[in-house]
Amino acid sequence: MIDVRGLRKAYRNGVVAVDDLDITIDGAGVHGFLGPNGSGKTTTIRCLLGLIRPSAGEVRIHGVDTTSSLHSVIDRVGALVETPKFFPNFGGRKNLRLLAGVTGIPDTRVDECLEIVGLSDRGKDRFGTYSLGMKQRLAVAATLLKDPDLIVLDEPANGLDPAGIVEIRQLIRSLGEQGKTIFVSSHQLGEVQQTCDEVMIISKGRLVRRGPVAEIASLGAGQDQVVSIPNVPDAMAVLQQAGFTVRPGMEPETLLVQTDPASAAAITKTLADAGHYLRGLRSSEASLESVFLELTRGEGSL
Amino acid sequence: MRLFNVELIRFWSRRITWVTMAVVAACMLFGVGIAFTQTSADEPTGAGPRQTTNPDCVADLTAARDSGDDPELAGLSDEEIADRFCTFFEDSDDRRFFATDILGFGQVEDWSDSRESESQRGTIRVEGVQYEAPNFGLEGILPGIGVFLLIVAVVLGGSYVGAEYRSGTVENLLLWEPRRGRVLVTKNVAGFLSGFTVQTVLLVFFAALLLALAQFRGTFQGVDGRFWLDLVGVIIRAALMAGCFFVLAMAIAGLAKNTTAAVVALLGWFVVSNILIELLVPQVRQFELFSNAGAFIGLGDVGRYVGSDSNRALVLSHGPWLGAVVTAIWALLPAGLALGLFVRRDVT
Numbered sequence: 346m347i348d349v350r351g352l353r354k355a356y357r358n359g360v361v362a363v364d365d366l367d368i369t370i371d372g373a374g375v376h377g378f379l380g381p382n383g384s385g386k387t388t389t390i391r392c393l394l395g396l397i398r399p400s401a402g403e404v405r406i407h408g409v410d411t412t413s414s415l416h417s418v419i420d421r422v423g424a425l426v427e428t429p430k431f432f433p434n435f436g437g438r439k440n441l442r443l444l445a446g447v448t449g450i451p452d453t454r455v456d457e458c459l460e461i462v463g464l465s466d467r468g469k470d471r472f473g474t475y476s477l478g479m480k481q482r483l484a485v486a487a488t489l490l491k492d493p494d495l496i497v498l499d500e501p502a503n504g505l506d507p508a509g510i511v512e513i514r515q516l517i518r519s520l521g522e523q524g525k526t527i528f529v530s531s532h533q534l535g536e537v538q539q540t541c542d543e544v545m546i547i548s549k550g551r552l553v554r555r556g557p558v559a560e561i562a563s564l565g566a567g568q569d570q571v572v573s574i575p576n577v578p579d580a581m582a583v584l585q586q587a588g589f590t591v592r593p594g595m596e597p598e599t600l601l602v603q604t605d606p607a608s609a610a611a612i613t614k615t616l617a618d619a620g621h622y623l624r625g626l627r628s629s630e631a632s633l634e635s636v637f638l639e640l641t642r643g644e645g646s647l
Numbered sequence: 648m649r650l651f652n653v654e655l656i657r658f659w660s661r662r663i664t665w666v667t668m669a670v671v672a673a674c675m676l677f678g679v680g681i682a683f684t685q686t687s688a689d690e691p692t693g694a695g696p697r698q699t700t701n702p703d704c705v706a707d708l709t710a711a712r713d714s715g716d717d718p719e720l721a722g723l724s725d726e727e728i729a730d731r732f733c734t735f736f737e738d739s740d741d742r743r744f745f746a747t748d749i750l751g752f753g754q755v756e757d758w759s760d761s762r763e764s765e766s767q768r769g770t771i772r773v774e775g776v777q778y779e780a781p782n783f784g785l786e787g788i789l790p791g792i793g794v795f796l797l798i799v800a801v802v803l804g805g806s807y808v809g810a811e812y813r814s815g816t817v818e819n820l821l822l823w824e825p826r827r828g829r830v831l832v833t834k835n836v837a838g839f840l841s842g843f844t845v846q847t848v849l850l851v852f853f854a855a856l857l858l859a860l861a862q863f864r865g866t867f868q869g870v871d872g873r874f875w876l877d878l879v880g881v882i883i884r885a886a887l888m889a890g891c892f893f894v895l896a897m898a899i900a901g902l903a904k905n906t907t908a909a910v911v912a913l914l915g916w917f918v919v920s921n922i923l924i925e926l927l928v929p930q931v932r933q934f935e936l937f938s939n940a941g942a943f944i945g946l947g948d949v950g951r952y953v954g955s956d957s958n959r960a961l962v963l964s965h966g967p968w969l970g971a972v973v974t975a976i977w978a979l980l981p982a983g984l985a986l987g988l989f990v991r992r993d994v995t
Contacts, residue, residue: 395825396818397993415825424822430815434662446653447823487819 346370346495346526347393352402354388354550362388364550366402370528375521377541377558378530381641385550386530387427390499394424406495420448423488424497429480433473437464437483440472445490458486463512477504485516496520498529502536514540534637538562548641564636569601570612573625583619584612592638601629650824654837663806664845667799671849675792679856682785686864687742704733744785744865749857750877751787751945789854789878790945793885796849797940800842800889801913804896807838809906818994827990831901835894835982842893846886854878881944887971888940891978898981901989933964936977942970949973 349368355361363385370376380386391397392404395415404411407418431440441455459465462482467475475483481504488496501517502510517540521527531537537544537558544561546554554561574580577593577600584591589612590603602612606628616623658664708728712720720728811817824830861867892913899909917937924932932938933951942949951964965973 391993391995394822396821397995398991411825419823419825422822426818426822428815430819432657432810432814432816435660439660443653443657444819444823446656447650447820449649 346372346407347528348403348405348408349389349393350403350405352389352392352404353400354385354392354397355400362550363392363399366547366550366552368545368552370526373521373524373526374542375517375527375529375540377537377544378528378547379532379534379537379544379637380530380547381532384532384547384641386532386547387499388550389547390424390426390497390528390530394422394426394497396426420491421493422495422497423491423493424499425484425488425501426497426499428503429484429487431472431480431483431487434471436469437472437475437479437486438468440483441487441490444487448491450490454490454492458489459483461489462486462516478506478509481505481509481513485513489520493525495526495528498527500531501529502531502533510536546637546640553640554636561636568605569603569629570606570609571625571627571629572600572602572612572616572623573598574600574616574621574623576621579619580616580621580623583616583621587611587615589615598624650830650833651837654834655841658803658807658837658841661807661810664803664841667803668845668849671796671799672852675849675853675856679853679860682744682860683864685742686744686860688864688866689742700729700734702733705729708732744857744860745869746858746861746865746867747869747874748785748787749789749854749861750874750881751790785857787945788857789850790881790885790941792853793846793850793881793888793944794937794941796846796885797889797892797937798914798917799849800846800892801896802910803845804838804842804893805900805909805913806906807841807893808834808897808900809904809909812900812904813906821994828986831986831989835897835986838893838897839890843886843890846889847882850882850885854882880946884946884967884971885944888944888974891974892940894982895978898978898985901985902981929959932961934973936974939970939973939977943967943974 347368347370349366352363352366352368353361354363366385366389368378368389378386378389388397392399393406393411395411398412406415406422409415409418431437432443435443438455438459441458442452445452445455456465456468459468462485464479464482464486467479472480472483481501485498485501488498498517502513505513514536517527517529521542529537529541541558543556544554544558545552546561571594572580575598577598581591581593581600584600584602589608592601592603593599594601602608604612609626613623613626705725705728708717708720709725711717712723712728715721723731811820820830821827896909896913899912900906903909920935920937924935929952933949935949938949941947946967948966949964949970950961952959953962954960
């Protein structure tokens with residue numbers, strides 16, 4: 346369905362956004378494409394959709410080279426790239442109808458898609474008056490218009506409030522369960538962990554890990570000890586002086602000590618001796634987060 | 648064809664299209680309203696003779712002939728001097744608006760007759776008295792407005808493409824029709840047609856206002872079948888030129904990914920082109936965009952400079968049809984460049 350081989354994209358300013366990237370997706374379900382900002386996710390997606398020309402490599406969708414023959418399969422592909430892009434002075438429905446008109450999709454399908462994303466009541470309102478979440482939902486509706494078997498979503502949860510994120514997550518899951526192939530990029534680990542069946546992690550334009558989400562997440566389970574403590578910088582300094590490898594945690598007032606659970610007593614004692622009293626200490630859970638941080642920092646050392 | 652329909656729907660759904668047309672129509676209405684107050688349907692009274700001869704002028708010129716100061720006068724009789732140089736048409740006190748003014752008398756004449764002279768005013772006979780021209784000064788207003796309204800095509804054409812880049816919807820469109828050449832060619836065809844239609848609608852509206860002015864505050868005297876043909880001709884030619892300007896503005900906006908670039912470039916050119924050409928490159932005067940478009944709309948001529956800077960003279964370069972070709976080239980070259988770039992450019 347998606348076949349990327351040796352993809353490289355170097356911009357004229359010398360920046361190599363993607364370098365020798367190989368991706369193959371061949372089956373229904375939700376496939377996450379995870380990477381930090383600037384890792385090459387969007388560039389890969391743009392190459393995939395024929396919006397930018399690869400410097401080298403091959404990009405195929407449904408077996409068709411997208412640099413030359415994308416038009417022959419575009420009716421089977423729905424895509425949202427970065428921010429939603431519509432005419433601000435047209436209503437949501439009008440914007441969708443214009444797109445639908447390009448391939449002769451009937452207006453009834455437009456209304457169906459607006460219904461799916463919960464925008465039926467606001468279809469007449471100008472796109473420019475929509476909230477960020479509504480704009481994002483309209484963009485998702487646009488990807489559904491063609492009833493495609495492959496849906497490419499680039500950061501679909503960007504700018505959404507928690508309720509919107511849950512809605513989008515449920516929508517993506519339900520589309521995956523309907524037998525569609527969803528290729529969704531994100532830098533939000535929780536999103537990917539809760540939505541995707543499989544994840545590909547990209548860093549600095551290269552694929553550093555790929556596999557089922559649970560399997561990837563388990564790579565990091567228990568490798569870190571999560572310390573809850575009020576004064577994180579001082580505590581980090583103390584632990585580092587004692588020879589521990591330490592980094593700040595994702596949650597406030599936490600830090601991660603890279604060691605096994607048997608070292609818990611040593612951590613406690615080291616901090617107490619320095620006058621720092623911890624509030625809690627636990628082993629990290631099976632989390633994509635720790636794996637992701639490790640992989641994108643150390644480029645695949647796990 | 649579907650994409651073409653979508654482009655047309657989009658153009659006619661844009662607020663700027665209707666607002667611009669409404670503003671222009673309002674200005675036309677305002678202008679004709681003023682003309683309405685300045686004109687009168689009354690028959691002219693106290694009309695003078697067709698022409699008078701200035702005796703002082705005759706005396707001066709015969710003296711110049713006799714002294715040999717002016718070789719141009721040599722061999723001319725007193726009567727010939729009086730007839731050629733010292734006889735003047737008289738204005739009437741006619742305040743009627745003549746329908747023929749819409750095109751201008753020069754336009755009613757066969758254009759080939761006017762090739763030799765810059766201005767060939769017509770005459771009109773009212774109750775046996777021949778006047779130089781009707782008094783109310785709207786002669787040639789329709790061709791003139793046709794040239795002026797090319798600015799509308801520039802604004803609408805530039806914003807049509809510029810808005811796509813501003814909102815990023817060009818990217819959306821390419822996710823539905825990735826064949827970029829097809830996309831841009833379709834846009835250009837739709838743009839040309841849109842520019843043509845807008846210009847036609849506005850000029851038909853304006854012509855209707857002027858004809859109403861003639862009906863209620865003037866006369867249709869002098870109007871014949873040729874007038875109506877010329878009227879339709881002016882509108883069609885102006886509409887064709889508007890289509891070209893629409894495409895040109897689209898091309899510049901596409902190259903710059905920006906509406907303002909197209910509007911500023913073309914309006915700036917409209918304002919300063921003649922000065923720049925005079926000062927910097929007088930030898931290319933005959934290729935100036937608006938002059939060529941204007942020549943085609945009004946079936947006039949385009950002049951070119953000959954001679955050195957100190958002894959420069961303006962002579963006929965080409966007629967209106969070549970003017971249309973030059974304008975089309977002006978539109979097609981940037982459009983081709985924009986197409987080439989659009990096909991190759993990364994959409995980021």
